[in-house]
Amino acid sequence: EAGVAQSPRYKIIEKRQSVAFWCNPISGHATLYWYQQILGQGPKLLIQFQNNGVVDDSQLPKDRFSAERLKGVDSTLKIQPAKLEDSAVYLCASSLDWGRTDTQYFGPGTRLTVL
Amino acid sequence: AQSVTQPDIHITVSEGASLELRCNYSYGATPYLFWYVQSPGQGLQLLLKYFSGDTLVQGIKGFEAEFKRSQSSFNLRKPSVHWSDAAEYFCAVGNTGTASKLTFGTGTRLQVTL
Numbered sequence: 001e002a003g004v005a006q007s008p009r010y011k012i013i014e015k016r017q018s019v020a021f022w023c024n025p026i027s028g029h030a031t032l033y034w035y036q037q038i039l040g041q042g043p044k045l046l047i048q049f050q051n052n053g054v055v056d057d058s059q060l061p062k063d064r065f066s067a068e069r070l071k072g073v074d075s076t077l078k079i080q081p082a083k084l085e086d087s088a089v090y091l092c093a094s095s096l097d098w099g100r101t102d103t104q105y106f107g108p109g110t111r112l113t114v115l
Numbered sequence: 116a117q118s119v120t121q122p123d124i125h126i127t128v129s130e131g132a133s134l135e136l137r138c139n140y141s142y143g144a145t146p147y148l149f150w151y152v153q154s155p156g157q158g159l160q161l162l163l164k165y166f167s168g169d170t171l172v173q174g175i176k177g178f179e180a181e182f183k184r185s186q187s188s189f190n191l192r193k194p195s196v197h198w199s200d201a202a203e204y205f206c207a208v209g210n211t212g213t214a215s216k217l218t219f220g221t222g223t224r225l226q227v228t229l
Contacts, residue, residue: 004158
């Protein structure tokens with residue numbers, strides 16, 4: 001079974017530029033998550049989708065971050081414009097459903113460096 | 116709101132020695148608890164999870180964890196560490212609602228000396 005796929009693996013941009021990350025979850029997984037992991041910290045949930053609807057985006061900085069999962073499968077996370085403090089690893093995860101007992105499976109992440 | 120504390124930022128053990136990584140949680144009810152491992156350049160991999168029942172949970176790669184409600188702890192253990200266990204370990208707690216939101220600790224980096 002293929003795992004969660006993410007691209008690109010690395011990205012370096014200048015501040016105020018825009019960037020987009022792509023995630024393809026495990027086949028059949030209804031729930032998709034985007035996490036931000038700043039160096040030295042644990043992952044922090046940015047947004048959670050159930051199929052193509054948003055379940056939780058309370059920690060997403062909506063003035064600059066956006067995410068979509070139009071067909072309920074793959075997803076894109078965008079930052080526009082980027083700030084220095086956005087330098088982090090962006091992890092995508094998926095789970096079969098959205099219950100508390102559902103295991104989340106993580107992709108390898110995209111490491112973003114903002115200069 | 117729930118929270119997780121991992122008091123040890125960095126731990127070094129010798130190969131073959133035993134390991135215990137500490138995790139303390141703050142949660143109003145019976146928590147759902149998880150341990151994940153992250154190797155360099157890799158995503159997080161689930162080691163084990165606790166929902167209910169037996170407080171001693173067995174996981175993959177020879178790891179186990181014990182839920183102690185009285186101490187609000189969920190410490191991870193392994194009787195004999197291998198060099199390949201060097202990685203970062205994260206404890207996490209499930210959220211208060213029905214949705215599967217995780218709150219992670221800051222992680223413990225494990226170094227294994229030969």
